[in-house]
Amino acid sequence: MMLGVLYSGGKDSTLALMKAKESHEMACLISIVSQNEESFMFHTPNIDITLLQSQAMELPLVRVVTKGEKEKELVDLKRALTEAKSRFKIEGVVTGAVRSTYQASRIQQLCHELDLWCFNPLWLKDQVELLSEVVERKIVAVIGGVFAESLDESYLGKPIDAKMVARLAKVAAVYHINPAGEGGEIETTVLDAPVFKKRIEITKSDKKFANGSGLFTIVDAKLVSK
Amino acid sequence: MILIISLCKEKISEFEFVRPLEKLVGKCAVRNVRDVKENDIRDAKKIILSGTALADFEYLNHDFSWLKKTEKPVLGICAGMQVIAQAFDIPLEKKTTIGVKSVEVIKENKLAEGSFNAYFLHTLTGSGDFDVLATSEGVPCMIKHPKKEIYGCIFHPEVMNEQIIARFLER
Numbered sequence: 307m308m309l310g311v312l313y314s315g316g317k318d319s320t321l322a323l324m325k326a327k328e329s330h331e332m333a334c335l336i337s338i339v340s341q342n343e344e345s346f347m348f349h350t351p352n353i354d355i356t357l358l359q360s361q362a363m364e365l366p367l368v369r370v371v372t373k374g375e376k377e378k379e380l381v382d383l384k385r386a387l388t389e390a391k392s393r394f395k396i397e398g399v400v401t402g403a404v405r406s407t408y409q410a411s412r413i414q415q416l417c418h419e420l421d422l423w424c425f426n427p428l429w430l431k432d433q434v435e436l437l438s439e440v441v442e443r444k445i446v447a448v449i450g451g452v453f454a455e456s457l458d459e460s461y462l463g464k465p466i467d468a469k470m471v472a473r474l475a476k477v478a479a480v481y482h483i484n485p486a487g488e489g490g491e492i493e494t495t496v497l498d499a500p501v502f503k504k505r506i507e508i509t510k511s512d513k514k515f516a517n518g519s520g521l522f523t524i525v526d527a528k529l530v531s532k
Numbered sequence: 533m534i535l536i537i538s539l540c541k542e543k544i545s546e547f548e549f550v551r552p553l554e555k556l557v558g559k560c561a562v563r564n565v566r567d568v569k570e571n572d573i574r575d576a577k578k579i580i581l582s583g584t585a586l587a588d589f590e591y592l593n594h595d596f597s598w599l600k601k602t603e604k605p606v607l608g609i610c611a612g613m614q615v616i617a618q619a620f621d622i623p624l625e626k627k628t629t630i631g632v633k634s635v636e637v638i639k640e641n642k643l644a645e646g647s648f649n650a651y652f653l654h655t656l657t658g659s660g661d662f663d664v665l666a667t668s669e670g671v672p673c674m675i676k677h678p679k680k681e682i683y684g685c686i687f688h689p690e691v692m693n694e695q696i697i698a699r700f701l702e703r
Contacts, residue, residue, distance in 0.1 A: 329543050407651050411631035414586060414653060423587040427547035
Protein backbone atom coordinates (compact mmCIF):
# COMPACT_ATOMS: atom_id res chain seq x y z
CA MET A 307 0.00 0.00 0.00
CA MET A 308 1.27 3.49 -0.84
CA LEU A 309 1.24 5.62 2.31
CA GLY A 310 1.75 9.24 3.30
CA VAL A 311 3.07 10.10 6.74
CA LEU A 312 1.66 12.99 8.73
CA TYR A 313 5.08 14.34 9.58
CA SER A 314 5.96 16.93 12.21
CA GLY A 315 9.70 16.31 12.07
CA GLY A 316 9.79 14.90 15.59
CA LYS A 317 10.64 11.50 17.07
CA ASP A 318 7.09 10.09 17.05
CA SER A 319 6.28 10.69 13.39
CA THR A 320 9.76 9.44 12.42
CA LEU A 321 9.35 6.25 14.46
CA ALA A 322 5.84 5.74 13.02
CA LEU A 323 7.26 6.19 9.51
CA MET A 324 9.98 3.61 10.15
CA LYS A 325 7.48 1.05 11.47
CA ALA A 326 5.16 1.61 8.49
CA LYS A 327 8.03 1.33 6.02
CA GLU A 328 8.67 -2.25 7.19
CA SER A 329 5.51 -3.43 5.43
CA HIS A 330 4.42 -0.61 3.10
CA GLU A 331 5.79 1.88 0.62
CA MET A 332 6.22 5.51 1.65
CA ALA A 333 5.05 7.95 -1.03
CA CYS A 334 5.35 11.31 0.74
CA LEU A 335 5.57 13.30 3.94
CA ILE A 336 2.64 15.54 4.85
CA SER A 337 3.39 18.53 7.09
CA ILE A 338 1.00 21.07 8.49
CA VAL A 339 2.64 24.36 9.42
CA SER A 340 0.50 26.02 12.08
CA GLN A 341 0.82 29.74 12.73
CA ASN A 342 -1.03 29.32 16.01
CA GLU A 343 1.24 28.47 18.93
CA GLU A 344 -1.77 27.27 20.93
CA SER A 345 -2.93 24.73 18.32
CA PHE A 346 -3.76 21.36 19.91
CA MET A 347 -3.40 19.64 16.57
CA PHE A 348 -0.27 20.82 14.86
CA HIS A 349 1.97 23.33 16.56
CA THR A 350 5.57 22.13 16.54
CA PRO A 351 8.76 24.11 17.03
CA ASN A 352 11.22 23.81 14.12
CA ILE A 353 8.48 22.60 11.72
CA ASP A 354 10.43 24.16 8.83
CA ILE A 355 13.10 21.49 9.29
CA THR A 356 10.70 19.11 7.48
CA LEU A 357 11.92 20.74 4.24
CA LEU A 358 15.44 19.42 4.95
CA GLN A 359 14.15 16.12 6.37
CA SER A 360 12.22 15.40 3.17
CA GLN A 361 15.42 15.96 1.17
CA ALA A 362 17.37 13.79 3.62
CA MET A 363 14.85 10.95 3.17
CA GLU A 364 14.42 11.64 -0.55
CA LEU A 365 10.66 11.73 -0.03
CA PRO A 366 8.45 14.48 -1.46
CA LEU A 367 6.82 16.84 1.01
CA VAL A 368 3.22 18.05 0.92
CA ARG A 369 3.34 21.21 3.02
CA VAL A 370 0.25 23.18 3.94
CA VAL A 371 0.23 26.33 6.06
CA THR A 372 -2.71 26.85 8.44
CA LYS A 373 -3.68 29.78 10.62
CA GLY A 374 -4.39 27.10 13.21
CA GLU A 375 -7.90 28.20 14.12
CA LYS A 376 -9.79 25.39 15.87
CA GLU A 377 -11.67 23.15 13.42
CA LYS A 378 -10.64 25.37 10.45
CA GLU A 379 -7.19 23.78 10.67
CA LEU A 380 -8.91 20.49 9.91
CA VAL A 381 -10.03 21.95 6.59
CA ASP A 382 -6.36 22.67 5.86
CA LEU A 383 -5.38 19.14 6.91
CA LYS A 384 -8.06 17.76 4.60
CA ARG A 385 -6.61 19.90 1.79
CA ALA A 386 -3.15 18.41 2.47
CA LEU A 387 -4.45 14.82 2.54
CA THR A 388 -6.44 15.42 -0.64
CA GLU A 389 -3.33 16.76 -2.37
CA ALA A 390 -1.24 13.79 -1.19
CA LYS A 391 -3.90 11.39 -2.44
CA SER A 392 -4.16 13.04 -5.82
CA ARG A 393 -0.42 13.71 -6.43
CA PHE A 394 1.11 10.60 -4.91
CA LYS A 395 -1.77 8.10 -5.09
CA ILE A 396 -1.62 7.33 -1.39
CA GLU A 397 -4.13 4.81 -0.09
CA GLY A 398 -3.48 5.45 3.57
CA VAL A 399 -2.04 7.81 6.18
CA VAL A 400 0.38 7.04 9.02
CA THR A 401 0.45 9.17 12.17
CA GLY A 402 2.59 9.25 15.30
CA ALA A 403 -0.47 9.59 17.58
CA VAL A 404 0.12 7.95 20.95
CA ARG A 405 -2.65 8.88 23.34
CA SER A 406 -4.60 11.91 22.15
CA THR A 407 -8.13 10.84 21.25
CA TYR A 408 -8.71 14.50 20.23
CA GLN A 409 -6.07 14.32 17.48
CA ALA A 410 -6.62 10.68 16.54
CA SER A 411 -10.38 10.93 16.11
CA ARG A 412 -10.12 14.01 13.90
CA ILE A 413 -7.55 12.38 11.64
CA GLN A 414 -9.58 9.15 11.55
CA GLN A 415 -12.66 11.17 10.52
CA LEU A 416 -10.82 12.90 7.67
CA CYS A 417 -9.31 9.62 6.43
CA HIS A 418 -12.79 8.10 6.49
CA GLU A 419 -14.20 11.00 4.46
CA LEU A 420 -11.37 10.68 1.93
CA ASP A 421 -11.54 6.87 1.74
CA LEU A 422 -8.01 6.48 3.12
CA TRP A 423 -6.68 3.89 5.56
CA CYS A 424 -5.37 5.33 8.83
CA PHE A 425 -2.49 3.70 10.70
CA ASN A 426 -1.29 4.72 14.18
CA PRO A 427 1.55 2.31 14.99
CA LEU A 428 2.46 4.03 18.28
CA TRP A 429 -1.12 4.06 19.62
CA LEU A 430 -1.27 3.45 23.40
CA LYS A 431 2.43 2.60 23.49
CA ASP A 432 4.10 3.00 26.88
CA GLN A 433 5.96 6.30 26.68
CA VAL A 434 9.22 5.16 28.26
CA GLU A 435 9.22 2.16 25.89
CA LEU A 436 8.59 4.57 23.03
CA LEU A 437 11.60 6.71 24.02
CA SER A 438 13.75 3.58 24.36
CA GLU A 439 12.68 2.41 20.91
CA VAL A 440 13.66 5.80 19.46
CA VAL A 441 17.14 5.26 20.89
CA GLU A 442 17.35 1.57 19.88
CA ARG A 443 16.35 2.38 16.31
CA LYS A 444 19.09 5.01 16.12
CA ILE A 445 16.81 7.99 15.61
CA VAL A 446 18.84 11.08 16.48
CA ALA A 447 16.39 13.55 17.99
CA VAL A 448 17.10 16.70 19.98
CA ILE A 449 14.75 18.47 22.36
CA GLY A 450 13.36 21.50 20.54
CA GLY A 451 11.01 22.70 23.22
CA VAL A 452 10.08 22.19 26.88
CA PHE A 453 6.65 23.17 28.16
CA ALA A 454 6.37 21.87 31.74
CA GLU A 455 7.52 23.38 35.02
CA SER A 456 9.56 20.31 35.89
CA LEU A 457 11.64 20.65 32.71
CA ASP A 458 14.23 23.43 32.70
CA GLU A 459 16.61 25.11 30.24
CA SER A 460 19.17 22.32 30.61
CA TYR A 461 17.03 20.01 28.41
CA LEU A 462 17.00 22.33 25.40
CA GLY A 463 18.96 21.06 22.39
CA LYS A 464 19.95 17.84 24.20
CA PRO A 465 19.70 14.53 22.33
CA ILE A 466 17.23 11.78 23.28
CA ASP A 467 19.78 9.15 24.30
CA ALA A 468 19.70 6.40 26.92
CA LYS A 469 20.76 8.87 29.63
CA MET A 470 17.99 11.31 28.64
CA VAL A 471 15.40 8.52 28.58
CA ALA A 472 16.32 7.62 32.17
CA ARG A 473 16.25 11.30 33.18
CA LEU A 474 12.82 11.91 31.60
CA ALA A 475 11.43 8.70 33.11
CA LYS A 476 12.59 9.82 36.55
CA VAL A 477 11.13 13.32 36.20
CA ALA A 478 7.87 11.87 34.85
CA ALA A 479 7.54 9.55 37.84
CA VAL A 480 8.03 12.40 40.33
CA TYR A 481 6.06 15.18 38.61
CA HIS A 482 3.44 13.07 36.79
CA ILE A 483 4.23 14.35 33.32
CA ASN A 484 4.32 12.31 30.12
CA PRO A 485 7.96 11.25 29.66
CA ALA A 486 7.71 11.21 25.85
CA GLY A 487 5.90 14.54 25.81
CA GLU A 488 2.52 13.21 24.67
CA GLY A 489 0.84 15.99 26.62
CA GLY A 490 2.99 18.60 24.88
CA GLU A 491 5.60 18.67 27.67
CA ILE A 492 8.50 18.26 25.22
CA GLU A 493 8.87 18.57 21.48
CA THR A 494 11.70 17.01 19.52
CA THR A 495 13.39 17.51 16.17
CA VAL A 496 14.97 14.60 14.29
CA LEU A 497 18.37 15.21 12.72
CA ASP A 498 19.18 11.68 11.57
CA ALA A 499 17.66 8.20 11.37
CA PRO A 500 18.33 5.01 9.40
CA VAL A 501 15.75 6.21 6.82
CA PHE A 502 17.77 9.40 6.26
CA LYS A 503 20.22 9.16 3.37
CA LYS A 504 21.93 12.32 4.65
CA ARG A 505 21.96 13.73 8.15
CA ILE A 506 21.11 17.26 9.27
CA GLU A 507 23.80 19.40 10.83
CA ILE A 508 22.72 22.45 12.81
CA THR A 509 24.92 25.44 11.92
CA LYS A 510 23.10 28.08 13.93
CA SER A 511 20.67 27.79 16.81
CA ASP A 512 19.06 29.87 19.49
CA LYS A 513 17.85 29.03 23.00
CA LYS A 514 15.16 30.93 24.85
CA PHE A 515 13.74 30.02 28.25
CA ALA A 516 11.25 32.01 30.28
CA ASN A 517 8.27 31.41 32.58
CA GLY A 518 8.68 27.65 32.76
CA SER A 519 8.97 26.95 29.05
CA GLY A 520 11.68 27.18 26.45
CA LEU A 521 12.59 26.71 22.82
CA PHE A 522 15.67 25.46 21.06
CA THR A 523 15.22 27.03 17.63
CA ILE A 524 17.18 25.81 14.63
CA VAL A 525 18.06 29.01 12.80
CA ASP A 526 20.20 27.42 10.12
CA ALA A 527 21.02 23.85 9.18
CA LYS A 528 22.40 21.87 6.26
CA LEU A 529 22.49 18.32 4.96
CA VAL A 530 25.77 16.45 5.24
CA SER A 531 26.87 13.02 4.06
CA LYS A 532 26.65 10.14 6.50
CA MET B 533 -4.37 -19.36 28.32
CA ILE B 534 -6.18 -16.28 26.97
CA LEU B 535 -6.38 -16.22 23.17
CA ILE B 536 -6.40 -12.91 21.32
CA ILE B 537 -7.57 -13.23 17.73
CA SER B 538 -6.34 -10.35 15.58
CA LEU B 539 -8.91 -9.31 12.98
CA CYS B 540 -6.37 -7.04 11.26
CA LYS B 541 -5.77 -7.49 7.55
CA GLU B 542 -2.66 -5.29 7.69
CA LYS B 543 0.14 -6.21 10.07
CA ILE B 544 0.81 -2.56 10.87
CA SER B 545 -2.73 -2.28 12.33
CA GLU B 546 -1.76 -4.83 14.99
CA PHE B 547 0.44 -2.21 16.69
CA GLU B 548 -2.73 -0.20 17.21
CA PHE B 549 -5.43 -2.79 17.90
CA VAL B 550 -3.67 -5.91 19.20
CA ARG B 551 -0.50 -4.84 21.08
CA PRO B 552 -2.48 -2.70 23.58
CA LEU B 553 -4.67 -5.76 24.33
CA GLU B 554 -1.62 -7.98 24.77
CA LYS B 555 -0.21 -5.47 27.23
CA LEU B 556 -3.44 -5.51 29.28
CA VAL B 557 -3.90 -9.28 29.18
CA GLY B 558 -0.31 -10.26 29.97
CA LYS B 559 0.53 -13.88 29.20
CA CYS B 560 -1.56 -14.84 26.19
CA ALA B 561 -1.57 -16.44 22.76
CA VAL B 562 -2.10 -14.22 19.71
CA ARG B 563 -3.28 -15.51 16.34
CA ASN B 564 -4.27 -13.63 13.24
CA VAL B 565 -7.75 -14.56 12.00
CA ARG B 566 -6.11 -16.00 8.87
CA ASP B 567 -4.05 -18.45 10.93
CA VAL B 568 -6.31 -19.44 13.83
CA LYS B 569 -6.77 -23.22 14.16
CA GLU B 570 -9.41 -25.34 15.85
CA ASN B 571 -7.02 -26.35 18.61
CA ASP B 572 -6.25 -22.66 19.35
CA ILE B 573 -9.93 -22.20 20.19
CA ARG B 574 -10.07 -25.52 22.07
CA ASP B 575 -7.02 -24.70 24.22
CA ALA B 576 -8.14 -21.17 25.09
CA LYS B 577 -9.64 -20.35 28.46
CA LYS B 578 -11.16 -17.11 27.21
CA ILE B 579 -11.06 -15.41 23.81
CA ILE B 580 -10.78 -11.76 22.80
CA LEU B 581 -11.55 -10.71 19.22
CA SER B 582 -9.66 -7.50 18.42
CA GLY B 583 -10.73 -4.41 16.51
CA THR B 584 -9.03 -3.24 13.34
CA ALA B 585 -8.63 -0.20 11.09
CA LEU B 586 -11.77 1.68 10.10
CA ALA B 587 -11.14 0.96 6.39
CA ASP B 588 -10.65 -2.79 6.99
CA PHE B 589 -13.60 -5.12 6.32
CA GLU B 590 -11.71 -8.28 5.42
CA TYR B 591 -12.56 -9.92 8.76
CA LEU B 592 -16.19 -10.20 7.63
CA ASN B 593 -15.11 -12.82 5.06
CA HIS B 594 -13.79 -15.28 7.66
CA ASP B 595 -15.62 -18.20 9.24
CA PHE B 596 -16.71 -17.55 12.82
CA SER B 597 -19.32 -20.34 13.00
CA TRP B 598 -17.36 -21.77 15.98
CA LEU B 599 -18.83 -18.91 18.05
CA LYS B 600 -22.22 -20.63 17.95
CA LYS B 601 -20.78 -23.85 19.37
CA THR B 602 -18.26 -22.57 21.90
CA GLU B 603 -18.91 -22.43 25.63
CA LYS B 604 -15.79 -20.29 26.20
CA PRO B 605 -16.21 -16.68 27.35
CA VAL B 606 -15.65 -14.35 24.39
CA LEU B 607 -15.22 -10.58 24.22
CA GLY B 608 -15.51 -9.01 20.76
CA ILE B 609 -14.20 -5.47 20.46
CA CYS B 610 -15.55 -3.31 17.60
CA ALA B 611 -14.87 -5.49 14.52
CA GLY B 612 -14.95 -8.36 17.04
CA MET B 613 -18.50 -7.42 18.03
CA GLN B 614 -19.43 -7.27 14.35
CA VAL B 615 -18.24 -10.83 13.70
CA ILE B 616 -20.14 -12.03 16.78
CA ALA B 617 -23.27 -10.37 15.37
CA GLN B 618 -22.66 -11.93 11.97
CA ALA B 619 -22.11 -15.39 13.47
CA PHE B 620 -25.48 -15.17 15.23
CA ASP B 621 -27.25 -13.91 12.08
CA ILE B 622 -27.71 -10.41 13.46
CA PRO B 623 -27.86 -7.91 10.59
CA LEU B 624 -25.15 -5.22 10.62
CA GLU B 625 -26.34 -1.69 10.02
CA LYS B 626 -24.28 1.23 8.73
CA LYS B 627 -23.59 3.58 11.61
CA THR B 628 -20.39 5.60 11.76
CA THR B 629 -19.14 6.78 15.14
CA ILE B 630 -15.66 8.24 15.58
CA GLY B 631 -14.35 9.80 18.78
CA VAL B 632 -15.13 10.00 22.48
CA LYS B 633 -18.82 9.55 23.40
CA SER B 634 -20.70 8.93 26.63
CA VAL B 635 -21.92 5.44 27.46
CA GLU B 636 -24.72 4.49 29.82
CA VAL B 637 -25.04 1.01 31.27
CA ILE B 638 -28.73 0.01 31.19
CA LYS B 639 -28.53 -3.62 32.33
CA GLU B 640 -26.56 -4.95 35.26
CA ASN B 641 -23.59 -6.97 34.09
CA LYS B 642 -20.14 -8.02 35.24
CA LEU B 643 -18.11 -5.85 32.83
CA ALA B 644 -19.31 -2.29 33.41
CA GLU B 645 -21.60 -0.09 35.46
CA GLY B 646 -22.89 3.50 35.56
CA SER B 647 -21.94 6.10 32.96
CA PHE B 648 -18.54 6.70 31.40
CA ASN B 649 -16.81 8.05 28.31
CA ALA B 650 -15.43 5.67 25.69
CA TYR B 651 -13.56 5.84 22.38
CA PHE B 652 -15.52 4.78 19.29
CA LEU B 653 -14.18 3.96 15.83
CA HIS B 654 -16.64 2.02 13.69
CA THR B 655 -18.91 2.16 10.64
CA LEU B 656 -21.10 -0.91 11.30
CA THR B 657 -23.03 -2.18 14.29
CA GLY B 658 -25.86 -4.53 15.24
CA SER B 659 -27.40 -6.00 18.39
CA GLY B 660 -30.31 -8.23 17.25
CA ASP B 661 -31.75 -10.37 20.04
CA PHE B 662 -28.65 -10.13 22.26
CA ASP B 663 -29.12 -8.44 25.64
CA VAL B 664 -28.26 -4.74 25.40
CA LEU B 665 -25.99 -3.92 28.35
CA ALA B 666 -25.15 -0.31 27.47
CA THR B 667 -26.10 2.38 24.98
CA SER B 668 -24.49 5.53 23.61
CA GLU B 669 -26.80 8.24 22.29
CA GLY B 670 -29.57 5.62 22.42
CA VAL B 671 -27.70 3.10 20.26
CA PRO B 672 -26.61 -0.27 21.74
CA CYS B 673 -22.85 -0.32 22.29
CA MET B 674 -22.36 -3.28 24.68
CA ILE B 675 -24.25 -6.51 24.11
CA LYS B 676 -24.29 -10.04 25.55
CA HIS B 677 -25.56 -13.36 24.33
CA PRO B 678 -28.76 -14.13 26.35
CA LYS B 679 -27.29 -17.34 27.79
CA LYS B 680 -23.57 -17.55 27.03
CA GLU B 681 -20.65 -15.45 28.23
CA ILE B 682 -20.27 -13.88 24.79
CA TYR B 683 -19.90 -10.11 24.94
CA GLY B 684 -19.69 -7.48 22.22
CA CYS B 685 -18.35 -4.00 22.78
CA ILE B 686 -18.52 -1.66 19.79
CA PHE B 687 -16.23 0.94 21.41
CA HIS B 688 -12.55 0.32 22.22
CA PRO B 689 -12.26 -0.38 25.97
CA GLU B 690 -8.46 -0.64 25.70
CA VAL B 691 -8.30 3.14 25.12
CA MET B 692 -10.26 4.59 28.07
CA ASN B 693 -11.95 1.68 29.87
CA GLU B 694 -9.28 -0.90 30.65
CA GLN B 695 -11.34 -2.16 33.61
CA ILE B 696 -13.84 -3.72 31.19
CA ILE B 697 -11.10 -5.99 29.89
CA ALA B 698 -9.81 -6.66 33.41
CA ARG B 699 -13.30 -7.71 34.54
CA PHE B 700 -13.73 -9.97 31.52
CA LEU B 701 -10.46 -11.68 32.44
CA GLU B 702 -11.46 -12.18 36.11
CA ARG B 703 -12.31 -15.74 37.08
